Amino acid sequence: MFNDRSTPLSLLLTRRSGKPRDMVAPGPTAGQVATILRVAARVPDHGKLSPWRFVTIAADRRAAFGDMLVAAYVAERPEAREREIDEVRAFAHQAPALVVVLSRVDPASKIPPWEQELSAGAATGYLVAAASAAGFVAGWLTGWAAYSPDVIAALGEPGDRIAGFVFIGSPGRDLEERPRPDLAEIVRAW
Ligand SMILES: Cc1cc2nc3c(=O)[nH]c(=O)nc-3n(C[C@H](O)[C@H](O)[C@H](O)COP(=O)(O)O)c2cc1C
Known part of the structure; x- marks a missing residue:
């Protein structure tokens, strides 16, 4: 059973992602998204810098988001074929809810950039887990858009990087487990 919410530990032990393209309604309400983001913002954060930002893209902004992605894609790849462009646009329309983590x-902080970036990764992980705790599935994607200067400029401020696009919704098909690392391979006593 995936995302067994009977206890916090059972959820963390069974949590798994959904594929954004398979996600269907219902998604989280605006209030549930706010709760999920409060969890993400409670992540460990050396120096209390809040070195992350969350950009919500509501249903009525998805078409504009898709237009922005396509414009960035075509600017980078003027020879892009129609099929590629359709895929870029389809990315924007996946799942009932979408949060971009910056x-x-x-x-200038004395906290090393690496530690600030780790906190952003952890915030994204908390966001994904909180979405599962709230009764949904989440999918953390990057892809070319996460590295596109035009997309970053449209969503954030100079210097920002995109940690991920987190799609949230209900699974439209059964979730399948993927192989998990064998603890014996990744843990050793020192
Ligand atoms: C930084 C980051 C970027 C990712 N980008 C993608 C992506 O672009 N496409 C993809 O299929 N999975 C991507 N993944 C993997 C999925 O988010 C997820 O980890 C995977 O489907 C396994 O799901 P699980 O949460 O059940 O282990 C990414 C994961 C991370 C941490």
Whole structure:
């Protein structure tokens, strides 16, 4: 059983992602998204810098988001074929809810950039787990858009990086387990 919500530990032990393209309604309400983001913002954060930002993209903004992605894609690849462009647009329309997580490093801080970036990754992980705790599935994607300067400029401020696009919804098909690492391979006593 996936995302067994009977106890916090059972959820963490059974949590798994959904594929954004398979996600269907219902998604989280605006209030549930706010709760999920409060969890993400409680992540460990050395120096209390909040080196992350969350950008919600509501249902009525998805078409504009898709237009922005396509414009960025075509600017980078003027020879893009129609099929590729359709895929880029389809990315924007997946799942009932979408949050973009930005990593915002303060280069003047005495906290090393690496630690600030780790906090952004952890915030994204908390966001994914909180979405599961709230009764949904989440999918953390990157892809070309996460590295596109035009997409970053449209969503954030200079210097920001995209930690991920987190899609949230209900699974439209059964979730399948993937192989998990054998603890014997990744843990050793020192
Ligand atoms: C930084 C980051 C970026 C990812 N980007 C993608 C992606 O672009 N496409 C994809 O299929 N999975 C991507 N994944 C993997 C999925 O988010 C997820 O980890 C995977 O489907 C396994 O799901 P699980 O949460 O059940 O282990 C990414 C994961 C991370 C941490």
